[in-house]
Every structure is written in C-alpha cells, then in structure tokens.
Amino acid sequence: MTDHPILFSAPMVRALLDGRKTQTRRIIKPQPVSPYLENGDWWDETAPGTATPMVLKAYAGDRLWVKETHAHVGDNGDDHMACPDLTRLVYYRADDVQPELSRWRPSIFMxxxxSRLTLLVTDVRVERLQDISEEDAIAEGVERLHSGFYPYGIATFMTTFVDGREVPAQCCTNARDSYQLLWDHINGRGAWDANPWVAAYTFTVIKQNIDQIEKVAA
Structure with missing residues (x-):
C-alpha cells in the first residue's frame, strides 16, 4: 500500500462529500502506445514484441489523500465570521465558505x-477517455438536474431554482454528455475530442484525514 496526493476541484470535492463520486479519470503521461493487462499488471507494447511496464499514479490497495482549495484560520481578517469554530485549523472552499476578504490557497499547496478526505483505490483500468460508460459517468459524480444531468461549463442566462439553488435551466439528457462537458471544462476545449488514454480509478471515500484513520480505529 502506497499513499499519494491527488487534486480535486471544489465541485468534485462536493461530489465526494455527497457520496456521488466513486471514480476519477486521469490522463496517463506519457501516453501509451498499446496498453494491455496481464496477470494484474498493466503493460505497454511500444513495438511488436516489446513491452514495458506502465507507471500509473496508483494501484488497487493504494490510498489517495485529497488536496483541495483551502485557507488556514488566521489568513483572513474576518475569520470569526467565516469560521466561527476557531478550534479548526483550516476551512475549505468546497464548503461554500466565502468570506469577503478571501485568501484561498490553491489545492496544490495543501x-x-x-486533508480531510482519503480515497481507498479498489480498481484501476486503462482505457480511452471516450470509452466511458453511462454507469461510469454517473460514478464520476456528474450532478443530476431535473430529468437529466448538469451541463458543466455551459454559460446561460436561462436559469431556474432546484432545492433553493439557482442552476442552468437546460440539462444534458445523459450522464456521459455531462461528463464530456465537465472534462472539457476542466482540461480545456477539445480535450474530449483528443480521446487520450486515461487511468480510471475506482475508490471508496473515507471522510477522514489519512493519518487519522488508524488512530481512530485503534
């Protein structure tokens, strides 16, 4: 078992907290030529008869500790308003804590x-991005909206209210289309069409700091 950090945006952190997200896909670098699975390990056939082991970010049994946009208590002059419980040392952008004078620290610096979330990796697959199924797109945490799914990255003045929250009035008819928009929103226009090889990680979410898990269990 190995521990690795992993970055998530605020919307995806909320999906983890809500229990909607149990998968994540990450672009493999460098891109493999012809990956295949053999005896539980992923290999890349770089030339006929020549294969090299692939180096992925994580493997089944590894743990990922989530890095997210955050602020330390004491960073802002209005901490008492934004975070009245000053026994906490950090608060998180994904919690919709929005003090007027925010000094948010990017997730890379967490x-x-x-970290407050730990992901236990249960399965790893190597596949083309566009091979994602409807079921896996839902597992990626795309958000339901009306009878469809949230249209990530689409700006529109046509809005409505769902559960007291203003959201786009239009929606995607399926989760896969929503995930396509989410991918381009995060990685840039054309990223979906590039159809890269990705590592698809399936995990169990533990809402706890990675170093506190054993302490609590003990």
Missing part, C-alpha cells in the same frame, strides 16, 4: 495534515 499539506497532508490539512
């Missing part, structure tokens, strides 16, 4: 001790 310390391991400040």
């Amino acid at each position: 310390r391991r001790q400040d």
Whole structure:
C-alpha cells in the first residue's frame, strides 16, 4: 500500500462529500502506445514484441489523500465570521465558505495534515477517455438536474431554482454528455475530442484525514 496526493476541484470535492463520486479519470503521461493487462499488471507494447511496464499514479490497495482549495484560520481578517469554530485549523472552499476578504490557497499547496478526505483505490483500468460508460459517468459524480444531468461549463442566462439553488435551466439528457462537458471544462476545449488514454480509478471515500484513520480505529 502506497499513499499519494491527488487534486480535486471544489465541485468534485462536493461530489465526494455527497457520496456521488466513486471514480476519477486521469490522463496517463506519457501516453501509451498499446496498453494491455496481464496477470494484474498493466503493460505497454511500444513495438511488436516489446513491452514495458506502465507507471500509473496508483494501484488497487493504494490510498489517495485529497488536496483541495483551502485557507488556514488566521489568513483572513474576518475569520470569526467565516469560521466561527476557531478550534479548526483550516476551512475549505468546497464548503461554500466565502468570506469577503478571501485568501484561498490553491489545492496544490495543501499539506497532508490539512486533508480531510482519503480515497481507498479498489480498481484501476486503462482505457480511452471516450470509452466511458453511462454507469461510469454517473460514478464520476456528474450532478443530476431535473430529468437529466448538469451541463458543466455551459454559460446561460436561462436559469431556474432546484432545492433553493439557482442552476442552468437546460440539462444534458445523459450522464456521459455531462461528463464530456465537465472534462472539457476542466482540461480545456477539445480535450474530449483528443480521446487520450486515461487511468480510471475506482475508490471508496473515507471522510477522514489519512493519518487519522488508524488512530481512530485503534
């Protein structure tokens, strides 16, 4: 078992907290030529008769500690309003805590001790991005909206209210289309069409700091 950090945007952190997200896809670098699975390991046939082991971010049994946009208590002059419980050392952008004078720290700078979510990897697949199924797109945490799914990255003045929250009035008819928009929203226009090889990680979400899990269990 190996521990690795992993970055998530605020919407995806909310999906983890809500229990909607149990998968994530990450682009493999460098891109493989012809990957295949053999005896539980992923290999890349770089030339006929020549194969090299693939190096992925994580493997089944590994743990990922989530890095997200955050702020340390004391960073802002209005901490008492934004975070009245000053026994906490950090608060998180995904919680919709929006003090007027925010000094948010990008997720890349999150310390391991400040992470609040741990992902236990249960399965890893290598596949083309566009091979994602409807079921897997739902597992990626795309958000339901009306009878369809949230249209990530689409700006529109046509809005409505769902559960007291203003959202786009239009929606995607299926989760896969929603995930396509989400992917381009995160990775840039044309990223979906590029159809790269990705590692699809399936995981169990533990709402706890990675170093506190064993302590609590003990």
